[in-house]
Amino acid sequence: MTFPSNRHKRLFRIISARWQRRAIFLLGGVAVGAAAVVLAQLADAAQLAFSTLVSRFRYASLVLTPAGFALSVFLTNRLFRNAQGSGIPQAIAARHLTDQSARESLVSLRIAVGKIILTLLGLLCGASVGREGPTVQIGASIMFAIGRFSPRRQPGLILAGAAAGVAAAFNTPLAGIVFGIEEMSRAFETRTSSLIIAAVIAAGLTSLALMGNYTYFGTSAMGLRNGIDWLAIPVCGVVGGLAGGLFSRILIMMAQGFSNPVGRAIKRYPVGFAAICGLAAAICGLASDGAVYGTGYQQVKAALESGAQLSSSFSVLKFLATTFSSISGMPGGIFSPSLAVGAGIGSNVASLFQGAPLAAIMLLGMVSYFAGVVQAPITAFVIVTEMTDNHAMVVPLMAAALIAHASSRLVCKEGVYHALAKGFIDRASPAPKMPPA
Template identity: 75%
Template sequence: MRQFLSARHLRLARVTSAHWQRRTLFVVGGITIGAAAVGLALAADWVQAEFNRLVTHWRYASLIVTPLGFAVSVYLTNRFFQNSQGSGIPQAIAARELEDQDARGRLVSIRIAVGKILLTLLGLLCGASAGREGPTVQVGASIMFAIGRFSPRRQPGLILAGAAAGVAAAFNTPLAGIVFGIEEMSRAFETRTSGLIIATVITAGLTSLALVGNYAYFGSSPAMLRNGLDWLAIPVCGIAGGLAGGLFSRIVIVVARGLPGSLGRAIKANPIPFALACGLLVALCGIASGDAIYGTGYAQVKAALESGTPLRGDFGFFKFLATTFSTISGIPGGIFSPSLAVGAGVGANIAHYFPTAPTSAIILLGMVSYFAGVVQAPITAFVIVTEMTDNHAMVIPLMCASLIAYAASRLVCPEGVYHALAKGFAHAHEPH
């Protein structure tokens, strides 16, 4: 009897030890991701300021720096950090779908995470219209996957938790991180790992909070729609933003899969000259816009929402073009912040037709509409915009605009950009 109890206690101790080991992995991962996200955010702000200082001193410097920077970035990506191109979210999604651990490691690893950070900063340093949030997702997934190697059991939720924590820490939006993990990364709610995912997101968020304090990404915006006519802006923004977002996604997917004919073959055979050409086009967009479209677009949108600083009438158009060229060039960089900036430009233009409505409210509708049109994740879209602007009075309008934009986007692009690109990565790395 004593031997039976002793064996039972030993089994219980082993189960308890494994139980706590599993939770410790997620907590340690959350802390590491939060610190990495804050470091990337601070470095991104610094390199953007340096580029702005350069073009302020000589505005045509972008015609040299941006194309050369794009070419160098693509060379380094293809030579040393393969699979770090683009936003990084498709790679994280593909890694989750793959069963082979070695194949996963080629999409999410510490080497790729280091390259992702360095090359994202290089892109912003040379004026790319790119964001740091998508890269933070791949970095988060890579960190959790690497930490998981210390576990005797491979944890199926590690990549998902890392990706969700990346969104939460990058934007200081814990709820959006959880929703993103459910809606976009997994397209399903996994009861087995949901608690640990939430714990990782909270840990990453608390780490970010401890390092940089509590803040709303785009500041606080109390704007809201007032009379009945103002509410007509919801379908207008939803349709316009959704169609534009769908067009962006369609272009990115078509180029990624390869354009038909000799042009497509030439782009595939000459990635560095193509990146150089894309960089030159971004520089031309920057000059035409009065140097307004470089970087994430964060400063312009925050100024428009918080202090009412008007956006140029052509801001949305040139930001759309610059983000498209930056994305298809093959350099590492995200599309979250640039998409929100494009949407802000769309909303600012539509606001002229609704003179009685607060301009910042229409800008918010444009942001959520275009973003939902690009990612085709409507719940994530309105949650993330709500959290980033600390505006709960606009929840219902944002929700409606997001759903309308999602439907409009699918008329142009039947599949979401992240999952469409993830299929390519998964197919290229699945065992044959």
């Protein structure tokens, strides 16, 4: 009887460890995809419930929305700390931290559960928030929990979970990969690239199996005509980029706080401030006849498919409603609302070009404002292209995204997610030990 040599044992351990790592990434991708589908279905139900209520009782939002904002911030501060906002800054911060407990304070199963509950609460009370950013933090949290079986791979797992979250939320696998490279890591990691792609594929296939194949904003084959229509590219790029930079700067300034009496009052009474933001968002909703409540997904999809212009005030009111929702401190993403604001900007710009294809210019507005907010131009044009299955607009969207990125930096020097991530890193990092006296 022959016994395996030490060399064979070592080879078996290496192969076993490799397959274990791959299994972890694949299993995590499936779990993230399933969580994204569940959140998507529940989010649609929450928005429908709120829409049904305000269609019967128009002014109910003046009570329900402020109360919902206040309750969401109260629960966040009491039970689910670090679940506020979109969740993408927390995922970025967790990836850069090295302390295990510090990471767990930003991405954990408890936070993932809280993120789902509170994002749904926000949509149920009419907040202008999205579910896609929260899906990123949920994905990172699921991967972090699974990563306990492979501690050395946790930074890569968090990155994979975030990328898989984007892929599953929008049904855009390529955008998920690009988001992971450009926004989450700002670099390409060859050691984990194939595993990240595997997680994205697993999440995407899970989403497809449960929801079927679809394009997020429907299919749009419209392109720009030759001639003057192409002037819409720099117009949308500059206007969308400046507006996106302004939004980001407001969020960063509010997160950093103010030293004046108003800033101290906001910090001391966060629940009361959230209620005021909720009231402001409700007023925006009433002024728009209900168009700016929720993600804005239905309004934009209908406009793209029908070729009907959005209201001239839609972009401004959606911008304001999203700003109030985002600075309130409640959990909720800015992906879908930002795309909706951009669609409104594009609709307004299209009115300047007689006979121009409305859907094409709306896409330019969407990519421009989104690129201005996140300052990730490649992610912006890839995600808009995949969401609309419009390959005729690839070059115009790329150009608009680059112009918007440059314009945004005139107003805000750093992308909103990385700027906010620095605050989470500072707060989550363990305090240095004092030297003995």
